Amino acid sequence: MIVLNSFIHLFKTPGGHYLYDVNKNVILDLSEEEYKLLNYINSDDTGNCTMEFNAQAKESIDNLRDLGFLSEKRPKEMYHPLNDTILSHLNNKVNMITLQITKQCNLRCKYCIYSGDYENRVHSNEKMTLETAQKAIDFYIDHSRDNDKGLLAFYGGEPLLEFEFIKNCVEYFEEKAEGKYIHFSVTTNATLLTEEIVEYFQKHNVHLLISLDGSSEIHNKNRVYRDDKGTFEKVMENLEMVKTKFPDFLSSNITFNAVLDPRNEFSCVNNFFTDFELAKEASVMASEISNLYRKDTVKASENYISEIEYEIFKIFLSNLGHLDEKYTSKLLSKEYVERKVRYSRLKMRDEIPDRFHHGGPCVAGVQRLFTDVDGNFYPCERVSESSPHMKIGNINDGFDVDKIKTLLNIGKLSEDKCINCWALMFCNLCASAADDIDELSAEKKVSRCSSVIDTADSMLKDICTLREFGAELVKADMSERKL
Numbered sequence: 366m367i368v369l370n371s372f373i374h375l376f377k378t379p380g381g382h383y384l385y386d387v388n389k390n391v392i393l394d395l396s397e398e399e400y401k402l403l404n405y406i407n408s409d410d411t412g413n414c415t416m417e418f419n420a421q422a423k424e425s426i427d428n429l430r431d432l433g434f435l436s437e438k439r440p441k442e443m444y445h446p447l448n449d450t451i452l453s454h455l456n457n458k459v460n461m462i463t464l465q466i467t468k469q470c471n472l473r474c475k476y477c478i479y480s481g482d483y484e485n486r487v488h489s490n491e492k493m494t495l496e497t498a499q500k501a502i503d504f505y506i507d508h509s510r511d512n513d514k515g516l517l518a519f520y521g522g523e524p525l526l527e528f529e530f531i532k533n534c535v536e537y538f539e540e541k542a543e544g545k546y547i548h549f550s551v552t553t554n555a556t557l558l559t560e561e562i563v564e565y566f567q568k569h570n571v572h573l574l575i576s577l578d579g580s581s582e583i584h585n586k587n588r589v590y591r592d593d594k595g596t597f598e599k600v601m602e603n604l605e606m607v608k609t610k611f612p613d614f615l616s617s618n619i620t621f622n623a624v625l626d627p628r629n630e631f632s633c634v635n636n637f638f639t640d641f642e643l644a645k646e647a648s649v650m651a652s653e654i655s656n657l658y659r660k661d662t663v664k665a666s667e668n669y670i671s672e673i674e675y676e677i678f679k680i681f682l683s684n685l686g687h688l689d690e691k692y693t694s695k696l697l698s699k700e701y702v703e704r705k706v707r708y709s710r711l712k713m714r715d716e717i718p719d720r721f722h723h724g725g726p727c728v729a730g731v732q733r734l735f736t737d738v739d740g741n742f743y744p745c746e747r748v749s750e751s752s753p754h755m756k757i758g759n760i761n762d763g764f765d766v767d768k769i770k771t772l773l774n775i776g777k778l779s780e781d782k783c784i785n786c787w788a789l790m791f792c793n794l795c796a797s798a799a800d801d802i803d804e805l806s807a808e809k810k811v812s813r814c815s816s817v818i819d820t821a822d823s824m825l826k827d828i829c830t831l832r833e834f835g836a837e838l839v840k841a842d843m844s845e846r847k848l
């Protein structure tokens with residue numbers, strides 16, 4: 366019997382047997398016999414073969430090989446496809462810029478990345494000067510000539526402590542970005558919102574991302590003033606003002622972001638956003654307390670995990686037409702979308718190229734350009750400002766292209782493992798996952814591989830199960846065939 370070392374992943378669902386062919390980047394349906402046969406000949410222990418397989422299954426597997434499936438080919442090296450053209454992207458296509466206009470904040474949220482619990486910045490009185498902001502905006506305009514859109518985002522600390530500064534930047538940007546379709550965004554705790562601010566933001570089409578964690582009890586646990594007093598009541602008062610005076614602004618320019626603490630129960634937060642009147646008009650999203658650079662990892666409670674899984678299950682039921690959408694979680698609605706997107710990316714190709722790169726890293730500097738109060742550049746606001754590897758240039762000297770290439774090609778760090786990893790296309794590890802501050806650590810990065818691979822496996826199972834039950838996922842160029 367032949368032994369294969371195909372670059373594939375086999376998996377089962379309650380309704381079927383499948384293989385994901387990494388070279389072809391497609392999922393194929395298998396019969397149970399074909400699955401067993403492939404599982405057997407693609408494993409290491411064929412030596413003591415006592416299993417018998419029917420002729421039809423053997424013929425099917427041969428057919429598949431004749432059609433170019435089940436290839437053993439692996440990429441030879443991790444090399445990002447944009448590596449050789451990165452300079453042109455950096456010079457002409459920078460997508461958005463985020464200005465850290467202040468490190469000050471009127472709050473002391475318990476999970477803040479400035480709180481001291483992270484290998485990162487801490488709260489301080491440092492602020493950006495107008496000269497630095499204008500230089501950063503000039504740099505962005507100069508490096509985004511190919512884009513007809515422009516996005517300037519304000520980040521803190523709490524940006525609304527510097528409203529006059531924001532106004533100056535908005536007007537400077539409007540003047541400099543003439544001819545582009547421009548947007549602004551501010552990430553805020555919403556405690557300092559006033560009528561004057563909202564009126565200005567409405568006039569200049571500024572979008573607000575407001576942190577709101579749930580009911581008074583949940584929100585006030587973490588989101589507190591310096592004296593530990595909760596901020597929920599103040600945020601609600603300000604939102605009522607927005608609703609009464611600027612109802613259009615509420616529905617079109619506000620997104621709420623709930624930071625989930627996975628040590629708590631999920632249902633309380635979820636119930637709050639289901640009943641919360643203002644959330645019916647504005648967009649809502651959720652993110653978990655970040656473990657990136659955190660000194661102590663925040664571990665999810667069993668309750669939290671099972672509640673999330675149940676809510677995702679309900680979202681699937683709703684998309685299959687078995688449950689009214691009103692019973693599903695707004696906070697998790699992206700879960701179904703993610704699976705649809707993933708399905709649409711399963712596009713047939715001849716084979717995986719020799720030079721390839723796993724998913725995960727952004728095109729640092731191009732996708733989003735975070736600029737700190739001193740004018741230093743970073744790939745995004747989530748990476749540590751204390752890390753020299755993440756400092757990818759500054760407003761005076763421009764981009765450090767060598768450092769950017771290292772972040773872009775972070776797969777090199779774990780190349781031997783990655784070239785044999787079936788979850789390459791699903792990997793979401795970027796350089797921040799490897800960042801130890803002192804070095805970019807292969808060990809740190811690969812410690813997260815099993816979780817990435819498990820997630821990829823359950824994503825494939827979800828996609829196939831949903832389709833078994835009739836979900837209309839967008840048809841991509843998918844070579845699905847009954848063998």
Ligand code: SF4
Pocket residue numbers: 725726727728729732733744745746747748795796797
């Ligand atoms: S988290 Fe990583 S991939 Fe995402 S934007 Fe930041 S550096 Fe890029």
Ligand code: SF4
Pocket residue numbers: 723779782783784786787788789792793794810811813814815817818
């Ligand atoms: S999960 Fe790990 S081994 Fe697989 S591609 Fe990502 S970094 Fe590489």
